Amino acid sequence: MKLRIAILGSLLAAAMLTASMTQAQDTKPGIGAPLALRGAGATFPAPLYKKWIAAYRKVEPATSIEYAPVGSGDGVKLFLADKVDFGASDAAMTDDQMASAKNGAVLVPVTAGLVVLAYNLPGLNGPLKLSRDTYVALLMGKIPRWNDARIKETNPGLNLPDREIVLVARQDSSGTTYALTNHLSAISTLWRDRGPGVGKVVEWPDKTMMVRGNEGVASRIKLSIGSIGYVEYSYAKVVGLSMAQLQNKAGRFVAPNEVVGEATLAANLSRIPANLRVFIPDPDGADSYPVISFSWLLLKERNTDPAKSEALKRFVNWGLTDGQGLSNELGYIRLPANVAELSKAALARIQ
Structure with a gap:
C-alpha cells in the first residue's frame, strides 16, 4: 500500500513538473504571455x-x-x-x-x-462622370444644382435632377481630407491659392454637412438624397453607394476599383524616398485613378x-x-x- 502511494505520488509530482515546464515554455515573453x-x-x-x-x-x-x-x-x-x-x-x-x-x-x-466621390441620386440612368474642373468647382460650392450645364456637358443623356447639391465632408482631422485636398491643389491653382488649400482640416462651403469619420460620411450620403461627398472606396463599396467616374491627368474618365488602384500604384512608384513618405497627388498613366x-x-x-x-x-x-x-x-x-x-x-x- 505504501509502495503504491509512493508511486502515485511520484507520478503526480512528475505530471506537475511537466505541466509547469510546459506552462513556462508557453509563456515566454512576447509569445504566449498575455499582451x-x-x-x-x-x-x-x-x-x-x-x-x-x-x-x-x-x-x-x-x-x-x-x-x-x-x-x-x-x-x-x-x-x-x-x-x-x-x-x-x-x-x-x-x-x-x-x-x-x-x-x-x-x-x-x-x-x-482610393478616395472616391460618392453620391445619392435615385433615378440617374447611368454613371456620373465629372471632369477635373467640374469636381473642383463642385467641391468649392460653385456648382449649386445637379442640372448645372457643367455637369450636363460630360453627362449627355443622364437624367440630372433640378435639385440642390448637398456636400458631405469631414469635420475631424482626417488623412482622407488630406489626400483629397492634396490632389485638388495639384490640379487647380484656384483651389490651392484662393481656395481651401491642403490640410487634414479645411474650410468647406457654408451649407456643407460636416460629419466624423469615413463611416459617418458614407452613412450620411446613404441617407441624404442629392448629396455627394468624399470617402475611402471600401466604405462606399460596402454601403453600396454610387461613385463618380473622375477625369484623370490623361483626360480619361476612370471608375474606381481595386484593379485600377493596383495599376495606378504600379505606374507611379519609380522613386520612393528613404522615409517611405510617398504621396501621389496627380497620378500619371492612361488608366490611373486620380485620387489615391x-x-x-x-x-x-x-x-x-x-x-x-x-x-x-x-x-x-x-x-x-x-x-x-x-x-x-x-x-x-x-x-x-x-x-x-x-x-x-x-x-x-x-x-
Whole structure:
C-alpha cells in the first residue's frame, strides 16, 4: 500500500513538473504571455485593420490588439503623446512631428486605397462622370444644382435632377481630407491659392454637412438624397453607394476599383524616398485613378517594453505578408512588392 502511494505520488509530482515546464515554455515573453497592444488613428484603413486583428488572433491568441478609428490627426497626437503603442495616419507624419517623437518614429506603409466621390441620386440612368474642373468647382460650392450645364456637358443623356447639391465632408482631422485636398491643389491653382488649400482640416462651403469619420460620411450620403461627398472606396463599396467616374491627368474618365488602384500604384512608384513618405497627388498613366493614398502605421523606433515591441513587429510583419491577401475583398489595394519589402526593412529598424 505504501509502495503504491509512493508511486502515485511520484507520478503526480512528475505530471506537475511537466505541466509547469510546459506552462513556462508557453509563456515566454512576447509569445504566449498575455499582451495587450493599443493603436489609434485613421478611419481610412479601419475595416482592414479590424479584419487583420480578428485573423491574427488565430496566429497569436495571447496577444490582444485594439484599434480605435479616431482619425489621422488624433492618431498622430496620441502617438506623439505616447498614449498608444502604435498610431495610424493617411497623411504620414511631418518632419517636425517625427523629430518631436521622444522614442523616435518609423513610418511603415501597410496598405493603400482610393478616395472616391460618392453620391445619392435615385433615378440617374447611368454613371456620373465629372471632369477635373467640374469636381473642383463642385467641391468649392460653385456648382449649386445637379442640372448645372457643367455637369450636363460630360453627362449627355443622364437624367440630372433640378435639385440642390448637398456636400458631405469631414469635420475631424482626417488623412482622407488630406489626400483629397492634396490632389485638388495639384490640379487647380484656384483651389490651392484662393481656395481651401491642403490640410487634414479645411474650410468647406457654408451649407456643407460636416460629419466624423469615413463611416459617418458614407452613412450620411446613404441617407441624404442629392448629396455627394468624399470617402475611402471600401466604405462606399460596402454601403453600396454610387461613385463618380473622375477625369484623370490623361483626360480619361476612370471608375474606381481595386484593379485600377493596383495599376495606378504600379505606374507611379519609380522613386520612393528613404522615409517611405510617398504621396501621389496627380497620378500619371492612361488608366490611373486620380485620387489615391497610402496609409501608414506609426511605430516607435525605440521601445522600453521589448515584449510589446516584438509582438507588434510580428503583427505588422504578418500584415505585410499574409494580411495583404485580405485587402481586395474589402476594397483596399495590395502593396506593390517593392513597397512591401521596404516596409519590412523599416520594421527591422525598430529596437
